[in-house]
Amino acid sequence: MVNLNKNILRVIIIASYIMIVALVISGISALLGYLNTGADRSTILHTELKKIDQYSPSVVWSPLTNEGRFMDNENLKAIENNYLDAWYVKHIAYKTNTTEGIKDFYTDNARKNLYEFIASNTAENISIESTTLEHHPTLEFFSEDGQLAIITDHDVVEYKRVFKDESLVLETTETSTYKVVLLLEDGFWRIRHQVKETTQETENVALAAMNTKNLDIQGINYYPQDSPWDMFGDSFSEAIISKDFNIIKNAGLNMVRIFVQYEDFGKANVNPKKLEKLKRTLDLAEASGLKVMITLFDFYGDYSVMDWTLNMRHAETIVSTLKHHSALLAWDIKNEPNLDFESRGQHNVTSWLENMINHVKSIDNIHPVTIGWSNTESATILKDKVDFISFHYYEDVNQLETSIHALKREIPNKPIVMGEFGISSYSGFWKPFGSSEEDQANYYKKAQEIIAKTNMQYMSWTLYDFTEIPKEVVGRLPWRKNAQKHYGFIDKKGNEKESFTYITKQ
Structure with a gap:
């Protein structure tokens, strides 16, 4: 009877040991799997709603006559998507005065200016609600190694509301032109430089009235x-x-x-x-x-x-x-x-x-x-x-x-x-x-x-x-x-x- 109890105890100890080892191995595997996902930027993107669900301005590209490497439609679409993602993330950052997501679409040099602007707005209790309604980009240059692209984005229509201490102080629609340099990093295009070359306030011109002379409802x-x-x-x-x-x-x-x-x-x-x-x-x-x-x-x-x-x-x-x-x-x-x-x-x-x-x-x-x-x-x-x-x-x-x-x-x-x-x-x-x-x-x-x-x-x-x-x-x-x-x-x-x-x- 004593030997039987000892054998039962041994079986329980061995089974418990096997279960503990299995749990440890499973935990290590899960941890490694989680760490490996860090190589996929799409899984760590801070913007919970992607651009296609939240932001879709009109984009009309000029005919391609760029210097450097030939640009195919697949690469052009990738540039467009990541470029608009960058705009979307910036809109969110300026509205909330947070920096989440910026590092995903801007290089170290470009994000420095954004961080400083957000910090200044936070200190002054300023927030900006904005969106772009139209983009008219021209591809100027695409490097032979496919790692660098330069575009000029003409007639970007931007609508903005600026709030100070939660009160609206400015509402404007601007038309601007941007020179943009993008780098391909980790399979995604990030903005390296974005410089506003020209800007003017868009006049709120009333469109022609339609003919209602014969309206009989x-x-x-x-x-x-x-x-x-x-x-x-x-x-x-x-x-x-x-x-x-x-x-x-x-x-x-x-x-x-x-x-x-x-x-x-x-x-x-x-x-x-x-x-x-x-x-x-x-x-x-x-x-x-x-x-x-x-x-x-x-x-x-x-x-x-x-x-x-x-x-x-x-x-x-x-x-x-x-x-x-x-x-x-x-x-x-x-x-x-x-x-x-x-x-x-x-x-x-x-x-x-x-x-x-x-x-x-x-x-x-x-x-x-x-x-x-x-x-x-x-x-x-x-x-x-x-x-x-x-x-x-x-x-x-x-x-x-x-x-x-x-x-x-x-x-x-x-x-x-x-x-x-x-x-x-x-x-x-x-x-x-x-x-x-x-x-x-x-x-x-x-x-x-x-x-x-x-x-x-x-x-x-x-x-x-x-x-x-x-x-x-x-x-x-x-x-x-x-x-x-x-x-x-x-x-x-x-x-x-x-x-x-x-x-x-x-």
């Missing part, structure tokens, strides 16, 4: 009944949309307003399948004799300067693809952006809007541009930048005429469109003192009388009652969601409600 905001706020998803149906467009046309309306959700469409990298569905929707509208207003950036709410280049690529793809479509009537830059003033800051929102207006107009110089403000009070903001004024009205219909006259006095020289208006016919458990279908019909009767009297252009909300409302639209509160489901002229069963009689001017 009598329309409706549209989502298919079974896929509200998901019009271009898996439930996309040309047959359903075509049927609905024919209903709208036969009712006496001449246009629809539809929405492109920024994230749903792929943000900077627009989903080609979604874009094709959007194009097909315009085709269907044309076949039905309707025009289309496209509202961009729905459900977008960031507005940060570092997001601008991604927003521009998104708009660029959509606008350039559809600007020649004969069904296109106008671009609505953003739906109700004034609702983001409190959370994002009015200046941030309006700066973003002004930049996006200019960008869309630079791509499409035919179709007018507007902003869908949520009320008449905000409708005067950027009035000189848009081609026609658009406001939404969900207030007392008896005050509508007064509000229209006040807005016309303040903006006498541009068309004004009531881009959304309506009333829910919901009266139930969650809102026992709500409105009935009869109340809704009386509302539209009164509204259309005012529209006719004031010669107002309009788009009502909306064709259908809906079964489901995404929480992103009005939140989770049941009394808000249930009310939102009953704004339509057609009920959930497909029957015309009393209000359908007043879907157009009488």
Whole structure:
């Protein structure tokens, strides 16, 4: 019995020893593996979000006529990517006054000046929000050994906001030219020298106003009944949309307003399948004799300067693809952006809007541009930048005429469109003192009388009652969601409600 216990003890000791050795070996292997990853700069890059996800300015290279070695497309793309990475890291460093990531894209000599600048800003409590919108580089020289490249980056458009003690002290857009020397180190291109050769403040020149002389909007905001706020998803149906467009046309309306959700469409990298569905929707509208207003950036709410280049690529793809479509009537830059003033800051929102207006107009110089403000009070903001004024009205219909006259006095020289208006016919458990279908019909009767009297252009909300409302639209509160489901002229069963009689001017 004693010998048996000793043998068991020996087995336990030997097994424990083997386990300890195995754990030590495993630990050493893991440590060596971790240390070896240090040779791969992509795994130690301090910028958690790569440039492709966070920063994508327009880059147009001059034709290659450089001295030295022939430049192939692969090397040129690598230079471009690392060069833009360097800009992105510098933007982040100047905003946060930290040095993380700089050593990955700048050599010892170049980063010294950056560190000194950041230290000075930190001491003075200065921070800089900035981005570049355009680059026009020319490759001047590429060394025979492929280790050195010299570029001149012409007409770099830089937008900057300078803050002192968290207060905005300067906002400017500059156009500059840089001479840049890059060295290939560890398989990545780092900036060795970056010298600003020229710079000038860019004048904020207003682009030409689009022709709105023949603008005659009598329309409706549209989502298919079974896929509200998901019009271009898996439930996309040309047959359903075509049927609905024919209903709208036969009712006496001449246009629809539809929405492109920024994230749903792929943000900077627009989903080609979604874009094709959007194009097909315009085709269907044309076949039905309707025009289309496209509202961009729905459900977008960031507005940060570092997001601008991604927003521009998104708009660029959509606008350039559809600007020649004969069904296109106008671009609505953003739906109700004034609702983001409190959370994002009015200046941030309006700066973003002004930049996006200019960008869309630079791509499409035919179709007018507007902003869908949520009320008449905000409708005067950027009035000189848009081609026609658009406001939404969900207030007392008896005050509508007064509000229209006040807005016309303040903006006498541009068309004004009531881009959304309506009333829910919901009266139930969650809102026992709500409105009935009869109340809704009386509302539209009164509204259309005012529209006719004031010669107002309009788009009502909306064709259908809906079964489901995404929480992103009005939140989770049941009394808000249930009310939102009953704004339509057609009920959930497909029957015309009393209000359908007043879907157009009488």
